[in-house]
Amino acid sequence: xxxxxxxxxxxxxxxxxxxxxxxxxxxxxxxxxxxxxxxxxxxxxxxxxxxxxxxxxxxxxxxxxxxxxxxxxxxxxxxxxxxxxxxxxxxxxxxxxxxxxxxxxxxxxxxxxxxxxxxxxxxxxxxxxxxxxxxxxxxxxxxxxxxxxxxxxxxxxxxxxxxxxxxxxxxxxxxxxxxxxxxxxxxxxxxxxxxxxxxxxxxxxxxxxxxxxxxxxxxxxxxxxxxxxxxxxxxxxxxxxxxxxxxxxxxxxxxxxxxxxxxxxxxxxxxxxxxxxxxxxxxxxxxxxxxxxxxxxxxxxxxxxxxxxxxxxxxxxxxxxxxxxxxxxxxxxxxxxxxxxxxxxxxxxxxxxxxxxxxxxxxxxxxxxxxxxxxxxxxxxxxxxxxxxxxxxxxxxxxxxxxxxxxxxxxxxxxxxxxxxxxxxxxxxxxxxxxxxxxxxxxxxxxxxxxxxxxxxxxxxxxxxxxxxxxxxxxxxxxxxxxxxxxxxxxxxxxxxxxxxxxxxxxxxxxxxxxxxxxxxxxxxxxxxxxxxxxxxxxxxxxxxxxxxxxxxxxxxxxxx
RNA sequence: GCACCCGUAGCUCAGUGGAUUAGAGUAGCUGGCUUCGAACCAGUUGGUCGCAAGUUCGAAUCUUGCCGGGUGUACCA
Numbered sequence: 001x002x003x004x005x006x007x008x009x010x011x012x013x014x015x016x017x018x019x020x021x022x023x024x025x026x027x028x029x030x031x032x033x034x035x036x037x038x039x040x041x042x043x044x045x046x047x048x049x050x051x052x053x054x055x056x057x058x059x060x061x062x063x064x065x066x067x068x069x070x071x072x073x074x075x076x077x078x079x080x081x082x083x084x085x086x087x088x089x090x091x092x093x094x095x096x097x098x099x100x101x102x103x104x105x106x107x108x109x110x111x112x113x114x115x116x117x118x119x120x121x122x123x124x125x126x127x128x129x130x131x132x133x134x135x136x137x138x139x140x141x142x143x144x145x146x147x148x149x150x151x152x153x154x155x156x157x158x159x160x161x162x163x164x165x166x167x168x169x170x171x172x173x174x175x176x177x178x179x180x181x182x183x184x185x186x187x188x189x190x191x192x193x194x195x196x197x198x199x200x201x202x203x204x205x206x207x208x209x210x211x212x213x214x215x216x217x218x219x220x221x222x223x224x225x226x227x228x229x230x231x232x233x234x235x236x237x238x239x240x241x242x243x244x245x246x247x248x249x250x251x252x253x254x255x256x257x258x259x260x261x262x263x264x265x266x267x268x269x270x271x272x273x274x275x276x277x278x279x280x281x282x283x284x285x286x287x288x289x290x291x292x293x294x295x296x297x298x299x300x301x302x303x304x305x306x307x308x309x310x311x312x313x314x315x316x317x318x319x320x321x322x323x324x325x326x327x328x329x330x331x332x333x334x335x336x337x338x339x340x341x342x343x344x345x346x347x348x349x350x351x352x353x354x355x356x357x358x359x360x361x362x363x364x365x366x367x368x369x370x371x372x373x374x375x376x377x378x379x380x381x382x383x384x385x386x387x388x389x390x391x392x393x394x395x396x397x398x399x400x401x402x403x404x405x406x407x408x409x410x411x412x413x414x415x416x417x418x419x420x421x422x423x424x425x426x427x428x429x430x431x432x433x434x435x436x437x438x439x440x441x442x443x444x445x446x447x448x449x450x451x452x453x454x455x456x457x458x459x460x461x462x463x464x465x466x467x468x469x470x471x472x473x474x475x476x477x478x479x480x481x482x483x484x485x486x487x488x489x490x491x492x493x494x495x496x497x498x499x500x501x502x503x504x505x506x507x508x509x510x511x512x513x514x515x516x517x518x519x520x521x522x523x524x525x526x527x528x529x530x531x532x533x534x535x536x537x538x539x540x541x542x543x544x545x546x547x548x549x550x551x552x553x554x555x556x557x558x559x560x561x
Numbered sequence: 562g563c564a565c566c567c568g569u570a571g572c573u574c575a576g577u578g579g580a581u582u583a584g585a586g587u588a589g590c591u592g593g594c595u596u597c598g599a600a601c602c603a604g605u606u607g608g609u610c611g612c613a614a615g616u617u618c619g620a621a622u623c624u625u626g627c628c629g630g631g632u633g634u635a636c637c638a
Contacts, residue, residue, distance in 0.1 A: 027581075037580060040618090050618085074581045075618065112638080152638060261638090287636050297564060305636040312638055339632050341565060366566085369631085402600085424574070427566075429631080431573060440600045442586040443574085450600050457598055508575060511585080518601055527597045561600090 001090065001492060004034055004066065004080065011060045012038065016046055016053075024080075026489065032069065032079035033087065033485060039076040050076030084476045090488030091541055097139025104142045105323045106132050108335035109248075113150040113240040113260065114158040116189040117247055119370045120337060122388035123421045123430065127367055128335050129253040129554050130422060130503045135333070137552065138498060143327045144256035146244075147319045150237055151220060151262045156213035158188060160205060161195030162232060171231035182389065185243035188236055220262045250392065252414060253554065259319055265310045268318025271354055272303045272310070280353040290350045301346045316347045320358070331361055333501075338366035338427060365501060368429035370421075392417065394434060402440065404561055411556040412446050418555050419445030423507040443511045445555055448546065451514040452557040455543040461527050464536045477531075479523045483538055486516040490545050494552070503553065510549045517542050 005022040012020060020038065027035035039054035046053060054076040061070050066086040071079045082090075108128025111121050132142050149155070165187075166173040177187050198205035215229060224230045241258060248255060272288060275281045281288050286306030290313070292299040303313045310318075323329060336344065344364045352359035396413040404412050423443060424430050440446040459465040476484060493509035496502070526535045547557040 025580090031581070035581085040580075043618095077581065079581090149638065154638070284635080289635060292635090294563090299564080299633085300635055302636040307636080309636085311636070313635095315638090337632095338566060342633050345565095368566085428574090429567080433573070439587085444586090444600095447600065450598085454598050454600090461597060504575080508585085515585090515602095519603090521597085522593095522602050525597070529597095 001034065004082075005036075007061065007064065007066075008036060008038065008057065008078075011057055012042070015056055015060060016042070018042070018045065026492075027077075027079060029482065029485070031073065031077075032071070032081040034080040034082070036078050036080075037076070039072075039078060043076070054078050084481065084484075087476075087481065087484050087488060091484060091490075091545075094491070097137075099135070099138040099140035102140040102330045103327055104132075104135050104140045104331050104333065105145060105327050105329040106135065106142055106333040106335070107145045107147055107319075107323070109146040109256065110148050110336070111146070111244065112148045112154060113237055114155050114188055114192060115240075116185055117244075117388040118386040119388055119391055119432070122251075122391060122417070123370050124335055124337075124367055125248065125251060125253055126418050126421050126554065127426065127503070129251075130418075130552070131333065131335065131365070131501055132254070133552055133554065134494075134498045134501065134503065137494070140331075143323075143329070144254060145259055145319075145323060146256045147259045147264075147316075148261065150240075150260040151216050151265070153209070153213055154192065155216055155233075156209045157195035157199050158192040158236075159195070159212045159216070159229065159233060160198060160209045161191030161193070162188070162236065163229075164194060164198070165191050166232075169228040169232065171228050171235060174232065174235055181239070181243045181246035184236075184239045188239060188243075247388070252556075259322060261315045261319075264315050264318030264322050266318070267321055268314035268316070269304065269310045271317055271321060272314050275350070275354050280350070290346060290353075292346070293349075296345075296349065297342075298346050298349055299342065301343070303350070313343075313347055313350070316344075317351055317354070320347075320351050320362070321355075324355075324358070329361065331363065333363050333365060335365045335367060338368060341366045363501075366427060368424075368427055371429055371431050372433070391432075391434065398434075399446070408556075408558050408561050411558055412449060412561060415445030415449050415550070415555040417445070418553060419443075419448070419507060422503045422553055423511075425504050426502055443507070446561075448510055448514055448550060449555070449558055449561060451517065452543060452546045452550065453559060453561045455517070455539055455546065456559040458526055458539055459536065459543065462532060462536045464533050465540065477524070479520045480531075480535065480538060483516050483520045483542065486513050487538075487541050487545055489513075490549065493549075506549050506552060510546065513542070513545065513549075 001024055005024050008022040008024075009020060012018060012022070020042065022036055022038050024034040024036050026033075039057060040050040042053055043050040051072065054072040058070045058072050058078055061067060061080075066082055067080055068083045069081040071081075073079050106128060108131070109121055109125040111117050117125075128144070132144055136142050163169055178184055195205075195209065199209050212229070216233060218224065219230045219233055225234060244258060245255065272281055276283070276288055281290055281303060283289075284300075287302045288304035289300050289302050290298075292301075301313055302311050303317070304310055320332070323332060334344065341364065348359045348362055348364065351362070392413065395417055396409055399409050399413045399416065400406075420432065421430060440450065489509060490513070493505050497505040520538075524531075524535060526532060526539065529535065550557040
């Protein structure tokens with residue numbers, strides 16, 4: 001594709017002396033393999049009719065070995081058909097690792113300690129993992145981080161609930177709780193709910209919880225481990241971290257470094273106080289604020305409260321600089337829900353004021369919220385529907401019902417969940433219909449996994465499947481050509497996903513690819529056909545492309561299912 | 562009030578740094594398995610791309626104004 005666009009650019013330069021980059025699109029197959037509207041774009045500058053320009057360009061392109069046919073269509077589109085040989089070459093193209101020297105930080109998932117992961121975390125963890133894979137594919141070194149609260153009111157509420165549950169500040173009683181990370185997390189979350197309710201309803205509890213809030217800060221300040229309440233705090237905090245690890249491993253996403261808020265508050269606080277002296281921050285009603293700017297569409301936000309406590313803003317400043325110190329990132333990608341979009345603009349602007357240039361190195365991607373397509377059905381079957389683990393288990397059960405082989409149920413269930421989340425454009429809300437997501441028909445993870453398994457099964461039956469070289473003699477038949485053409489588009493879909501940080505392009509592509517294969521398969525006999533050698537080569541390319549795409553999405557491509 | 566995001570077929574979504582005849586899945590209807598895995602394929606029904614104006618040879622896509630939905634708007638995280 002790049003090669004073709006360069007050829008056209010050169011031709012334009014020779015004809016009209018202007019330097020332009022030529023963008024090619026993939027038109028309907030009947031119009032050719034590539035198309036460009038460059039003539040229409042040039043018409044104004046050159047002062048000739050688009051059609052005339054297109055004719056000249058196409059004339060000059062004739063005779064190139066890669067092109068079978070070049071036509072001018074409509075108002076001045078140039079439609080290009082490649083030779084079969086050139087089409088096959090496109091499938092061989094490998095993208096170059098262009099970001100080898102760059103250091104990336106990508107922060108996502110970000111659950112609070114002492115809480116369970118909900119559906120939003122599930123989505124974001126999957127999305128962030130794929131974003132990281134996409135960036136890794138360009139050769140950059142990627143550091144995955146997750147940032148969350150291990151201090152604050154929610155922790156105090158939880159501590160209160162735990163103490164009630166244990167019958168006092170009795171850390172030794174924690175031994176009676178399950179050893180399993182998921183069950184421990186469940187217990188902690190139950191305590192949080194109880195503590196939360198007590199906070200709302202009981203005056204004495206509210207006072208005690210506010211005391212605990214102070215206590216937790218003190219525990220950190222003095223690194224206190226001796227008191228019973230400190231012991232409960234440190235132990236269950238670790239349980240929380242263990243639970244995160246356990247959950248990420250269920251999802252088969254790479255481990256990330258969890259940066260707790262307690263470790264960034266101090267750094268953030270000192271940076272903001274420095275900034276206050278430099279006039280970056282201002283005092284207002286006893287609080288330290290970053291003043292908004294109507295032009296830049298920033299609103300004013302508090303960084304240090306009038307009581308001297310750091311807000312989330314300051315902790316976020318802390319984590320930015322922690323990551324800068326530890327990884328010296330060139331780019332920092334942050335993924336959060338889109339409700340934080342305005343908030344984060346302010347934090348980024350403040351960070352940039354503290355260290356000029358930082359803002360341009362940071363990029364905030366916001367994801368939509370996960371809604372439930374059929375709320376009624378969900379809640380009756382699942383109870384608490386917002387828990388991530390319930391969604392995972394539900395999908396596993398459904399996949400099991402369908403009758404998949406036991407050893408790949410987890411892979412298929414995860415494939416279903418991941419694909420369902422990833423096929424949507426990032427930023428849009430996701431209507432998660434759980435029944436639909438486990439569907440094995442249509443645009444789904446299991447459909448693609450099945451497609452892969454089927455290709456593997458065909459290859460197993462042919463004696464030519466070990467042949468690594470693509471040998472082409474003669475020309476491609478129509479159904480072969482359509483599939484080869486589609487195979488060549490993988491790299492374009494990947495590039496698009498990387499450049500836009502939009503994984504759904506790969507999803508769309510893989511589904512189209514599988515459909516194209518199924519059409520080919522209906523029409524063309526493979527095994528025992530006189531074109532078996534050629535067709536097997538195409539199936540190999542197909543299987544590999546499918547596997548590469550699925551792996552990029554963090555989905556296992558099974559050989560059997 | 563102001564700011565940001567969204568509005569495409571009954572439902573779920575692609576397509577939105579302009580382009581040839583708006584596409585998929587799903588639901589409905591029809592046809593195709595003694596044949597390489599039918600978890601499939603083919604055909605069909607279904608759309609004034611929220612509304613209106615503007616820019617252009619050309620707008621789902623860009624601009625403006627409305628309508629509708631969501632979110633955010635200083636001491637919670």
